[in-house]
Amino acid sequence: MANNWFQFKEFKIVQSNTAMKVGTDGVLLGAWTPLKTPLRILDVGTGTGLIAIMLAQRNSNVHIDAIDIDNGAVADAHTNVMSSPWSDRINVLRADFNTYVDSCDEKYDLIVSNPPFFENGNQAPDKSRALARHSIGLSPEQLLVNACRLLHKEGCLALVLPPDVHDKYLELANRSGLYQQSTMTIYPTPQKPAVRILSLWGWRFIKQPKAQSLVIESGGRHVYSEDYKILTKDFYLNF
Numbered sequence: 001m002a003n004n005w006f007q008f009k010e011f012k013i014v015q016s017n018t019a020m021k022v023g024t025d026g027v028l029l030g031a032w033t034p035l036k037t038p039l040r041i042l043d044v045g046t047g048t049g050l051i052a053i054m055l056a057q058r059n060s061n062v063h064i065d066a067i068d069i070d071n072g073a074v075a076d077a078h079t080n081v082m083s084s085p086w087s088d089r090i091n092v093l094r095a096d097f098n099t100y101v102d103s104c105d106e107k108y109d110l111i112v113s114n115p116p117f118f119e120n121g122n123q124a125p126d127k128s129r130a131l132a133r134h135s136i137g138l139s140p141e142q143l144l145v146n147a148c149r150l151l152h153k154e155g156c157l158a159l160v161l162p163p164d165v166h167d168k169y170l171e172l173a174n175r176s177g178l179y180q181q182s183t184m185t186i187y188p189t190p191q192k193p194a195v196r197i198l199s200l201w202g203w204r205f206i207k208q209p210k211a212q213s214l215v216i217e218s219g220g221r222h223v224y225s226e227d228y229k230i231l232t233k234d235f236y237l238n239f
Contacts, residue, residue, distance in 0.1 A: 017072030030054030
């Protein structure tokens, strides 16, 4: 059974009520996402609030709205934000992104999301976990259309996706007028295929977007690469 909390260097994440616990995807996106100042951020599907808190730690000038459709996630995110040093810059809201977009008067400089991406196969029997993992409540098309409506003219969208789902987003995003700005491809080990792609999307067309790669474990189980340690050193206790 997973712990109901996870300790980082400067904050603690309680995860008693949310369906999706702290995972590598969220940590990678929170550590990698490019930031500029000043910055108004929307975190879609915030879960425990992990990514929002990481971004607030990284940049003292950001202000973040963190939304989630699940009551349990919102409860945990609120607890985690209020116990963090950056509670004055993070606003947690229970909201469905599909309706939030109609009531929101904000234009965001950055929208960040670790979105649900499973489309096939059996859904988790727990409704909250199914919503968090499967695109039944927020399809790629809906996420991109909504993001386009809320992004500032210089704004960007940051996502973490499996490679095959990323390819689908690439086609859909280009149709929406969003273009890839940079990527980081994630490999679990040097011998295994890529498992995730971190991607940044914006309105400006770039012929050759910046492309990087990162291996998580380079020397066996729990022997982490120097690149991974450098990227996450401000967060993980043992790095």
